[in-house]
Amino acid sequence: MxxxxxxxxxxxxxxxxxxxxxxxxxxxxxxxxxxxxxxxxxxxxxxxxxxxxxxxxxxxxxxxxxxxxxxxxxxxxxxxxxxxxxxxxxxxxxxxxxxxxxxxxxxxxxxxxxxxxxxxxxxxxxxxxxxxxxxxxxxxxxxxxxxxxxxxxxxxxxxxxxxxxxxxxxxxxxxxxxxxxxxxxxxxxxxxxxxxxxxxxxxxxxxxxxxxxxxxxxxxxxxxTGVGNCHVYVDAAADLGKALAITVNSKTHRPSVCNSAESLLVHREVAEQFLPKALAELAGAGVVLHGDPATAQLATEGIEVLPATDEDFDAEYLDLQMSVAVVDDIDAAMEHVRRHGSGHTEAIVTEDRGAARRWTAEVDAAAVMVNASTRFTDGGEFGFGAEIGISTxxxxxxxxxxxxxxxxxxxxxxxxxxxxx
CATH class of the missing domain: 3.40.605.10 (Aldehyde Dehydrogenase; Chain A, domain 1)
Incomplete structure (x- = not known):
């Protein structure tokens, strides 16, 4: 022995x-x-x-x-x-x-x-x-x-x-x-x-x-427990004001914890309206951005978007970094989550009840959020007191x-x- x-x-x-x-x-x-x-x-x-x-x-x-x-x-x-x-x-x-x-x-x-x-x-x-x-x-x-x-x-x-x-x-x-x-x-x-x-x-x-x-x-x-490659998906029917607040809070409120969002997915129909402001606000908060080509094209002057690889989309950064992608529809968003997510917390921002129902029914994760920050997946926030961890x-x-x-x-x-x- x-x-x-x-x-x-x-x-x-x-x-x-x-x-x-x-x-x-x-x-x-x-x-x-x-x-x-x-x-x-x-x-x-x-x-x-x-x-x-x-x-x-x-x-x-x-x-x-x-x-x-x-x-x-x-x-x-x-x-x-x-x-x-x-x-x-x-x-x-x-x-x-x-x-x-x-x-x-x-x-x-x-x-x-x-x-x-x-x-x-x-x-x-x-x-x-x-x-x-x-x-x-x-x-x-x-x-x-x-x-x-x-x-x-x-x-x-x-x-x-x-x-x-x-x-x-x-x-x-x-x-x-x-x-x-x-x-x-x-x-x-x-x-x-x-x-x-x-x-x-x-x-x-x-x-x-x-x-x-x-x-x-x-x-x-x-x-x-707890590996958290969490996503925020901004749907075509999102309230973009809510979407911006939820995205920034999910990423920057406390980036070193497992319920911090690591990836942002945006429906193509609202990308041109939403992403320039979102990228600017995230960059202004010190977030290093890793994006696909469609995201990079929508960044305003002075906002750097590094080319995103599969490794970036797989990453649990636990830091002020975020991967960003433009997707064609909710199916593409859910497929992205299936490929890259860790089963922790996945959020959708939408005013379309049908899209919300699909997200909660089809996304396989310990917690799914509708119009709320990923940061709420927490024993204290759920009313459980201190938590021992978040099981995935x-x-x-x-x-x-x-x-x-x-x-x-x-x-x-x-x-x-x-x-x-």
Whole structure:
């Protein structure tokens, strides 16, 4: 047994013990603990920001892209938002014990399907230290122990956050091992991915390379999350004022996150009217534009449009870059999405109810938007509180994953001596 395998086995065994304790907690117990964790994060703001400054400095020295630096950065306001997310989770219904369905059979047996915790959940994620706290909070509320493997870029921040959370759990009389941080290199990650039987579920959250590696190499069950090559399609029947606002917000509101739009598709009938203004506004916001020939021809003087390749249309930029294409009709737009999309979020802007119905029925994605920004695909915006990630697969969970998605079910059958004849 390698050293990394032994470390992961020890973490998982301690997490299993902690999860059995969590499974017995009442909602009141869990909510009180979440509020205490939020207060502890608030109180640790200065230490968290100082640790984050170390990570940011290493990132800059290592040439980290601006979008990734933005994901990594925590200031006092962002720490306060992270703490508030814990309070928001405390205010949500507890999924554990919820009866999904049930009935009384003709023989008098009472059967019901109830939500129960997964048990031990591992998370592998990149430079997003807010995920550390979100995962801990959602895990606690859903009765799961969490093993967290954050990216090395956020090592100092994650260590400070996890130490803060573990101390707060201990102060509440709860097992510290409900939240654990796995450190180490690739061997440690591999050991976590192959800890089948010790870890019940693995959730990767990050770029396409990370998610692909975890999905392909894990023997632990995986929920695939979050690669977001999201599109905005401006239909022939679009309100172009709405279309401009939605396009700019979808791309520029926070370009480093997975629900940021990476591609703009415009119906040929409105391209000449819409694109010159849209390209100018996007460029004015600092967006680097990659367009097809029809798009380039419609750019006004001084607006640069780089020639777009298939790689550009496939790209999840996570940055102020966007691919743009003119399409003949809604069918061409949907075909473009099928070829290049990642199944995350796809938006149509149209006043044609028939076109909207076709889009929502035919586009295969975790979320489809009609006359709304792609940025709304978010657990908080959907009213779920903090999210553990956005699933782009179809089994078990799809879209923003919050508390119910961190549970499984068991069947409870109660009788009075019945036997099967």
């Amino acid at each position: 390698s050293d990394s395998t032994a470390v992961v086995r020890d973490l998982a065994q301690r997490a299993r013990t902690a999860s059995r304790h969590l499974a017995l907690l009442t909602r009141a117990d869990k909510d009180a603990a979440l509020l205490a964790l939020a207060d502890a994060v608030d109180a640790a703001t200065d230490r968290v920001v100082a640790a984050n400054a170390e990570d940011l400095q290493r990132g800059r020295e290592g040439g980290m892209a601006a979008g990734l630096l933005d994901r990594l950065a925590l200031d006092a306001d962002r720490v306060a938002a992270v703490a508030q997310a814990l309070r928001d989770v405390a205010g949500l219904p507890d999924p554990v014990g919820e009866v999904v369905r049930g009935s009384t059979l003709a023989n008098g047996l009472q059967i019901r399907q109830v939500r129960v915790p997964m048990g031990v959940i591992g998370m592998i994620y990149e430079a997003r230290p807010n995920v550390t706290v979100d995962a801990a909070g959602l895990g606690l509320k859903s009765g799961n122990a969490m093993i967290l493997r954050g990216g090395s870029a956020a090592a100092s921040t994650n260590r400070t956050l996890v130490d803060t959370l573990r101390s707060a759990l201990a102060a509440q009389g709860l097992p510290q091992d409900a939240v654990q941080l796995l450190e180490g290199g690739h061997d440690a990650v591999t050991a976590l991915m192959t800890a089948r039987g010790l870890v019940d579920l693995l959730i990767p959250r990050g770029g396409a390379g990370l998610i692909r590696a975890v999905v392909l190499e894990s023997t632990v069950p995986v929920i695939e 697969q179809k089994l078990h969970a799809r879209g923003p994953m919050a508390l119910p998605e961190l549970t499984t079910t068991k069947w409870v059958v109660e009788g009075d001596g019945q036997i099967r004849g």
